[in-house]
Amino acid sequence: MDLQEFPLVLFTLLTQTAVGLALVAAVHGRAVAEGPEPGERAEWGAVLGLLVLGVAAAFFHLGQPLGAFRMVANLKTAWLSREILAFAVFGVLAVAAAVVAYRGRSNGWLIRATALVGLVALIATGMTYAAPSMPAIHNALPLVFFGLTAVTLGVAAASYFVPEDTRPRLAGILSYALVVALVVYLAVPFVWLAGGVLMHETGQAFLTSPLYWGRILLGLALPLAVVWRTRSIPAWLPVLLVLGELAGRIVFFGLVAASGANMGMPY
């Protein structure tokens, strides 16, 4: 993988985990009338921390970081502009949710709105990376990959913040998400093998990559086995999941064949 792409690996992973945490907070209905649960303050702090770190990482990808404020100039056609705007709104709402939580209160509508905007940002990210030059991912696959990352890492990270009695439910959700992720990540390269030259190249590159198989075995299959067996999410498991996602994202950014590199050859 081109090292210039590594900031994007971090940006996508960190922001998708932040969105996943917000989604868990909204879907799990942890906006109770009596006030926030003990872990909610820390959870919104984590959402903000992940978002800030992710955005900071993205700056290292820019040749002219000082021009970053102009990135919302082409909302009409550029998904990247829409993505940045959505994350900016997500950040503002997450700050508001964190402030409310730190004041000892909880606002269900605010949490749901934050999660919804996070979902919009996730969709915009999926569209941004569906590059027209890469037939293998010029489709809904980036959105599927990023959605699975948000769910698995979001649920895993949320296990640090939720009360003890909620953890088995999270473990159940995580096991389903890992099964879906395992099926998707195993099937997709074989589907690519049946496609055109560039898709075939991409499929072969994935299936012969140690990082891809490392991710499948250590980042998906092993965590699934652990969650299934223990019916819980051990404290060390999110770390393993992050490492697996990191490997998967490096493969995503590094091994997908672009048509520009195949000029003069069959397509």
Place this chain on the structure above:
Amino acid sequence: MSARFAFMVDAGLCIGCGTCGMACKNQYHQDEGIVWRQIYPLSEEIYPHRDRAFYSLACNHCEQPVCLQGCPVGAYTKRPDGIVVHEPEACIGCKNCVRACPFGAPRYNPKRGRVGKCSLCYQRIDAGLSPACVQACPTGALRLVDLSGLDEPAAVQFPPGYPRRPDIDPSTRFKFPDQPVMVRRHA
């Protein structure tokens, strides 16, 4: 009908000398390692002969340019004559256009932290001159044509070895090389 300027690449005439790329480099004083016009040899699966054939390619000045659509800061503009111009000063080097272009035309310059690409020498065209690459080509393999009045039945838009993207509608036209003639002596 307004003009739509484009490159015409005659792969039969191109000898792969790279003069076009060098002329482009000289015209724009590009940094080391940065070349906007590339020479791509056709693979033997496409042109299975001992003679070699080449595509000389830079930006295709597409009718639906994905670089322009994907640029978050609006560094790209499309002129009425079809030329897609990139404004380096507006570029923030996010490389979204590099990822988007199916033809690999925009090139990132790490030294300047910005992307650059062929602008079809629009300043030269406005002054009544040919693009630098066209002027320099020693075999006449590279020409500037106006698609609005082009009448060359042999010209194709998507030859073998070139991404078939009618949705993006690249302007470059090609003449595929003739197949070499095999002469046999009769006893």
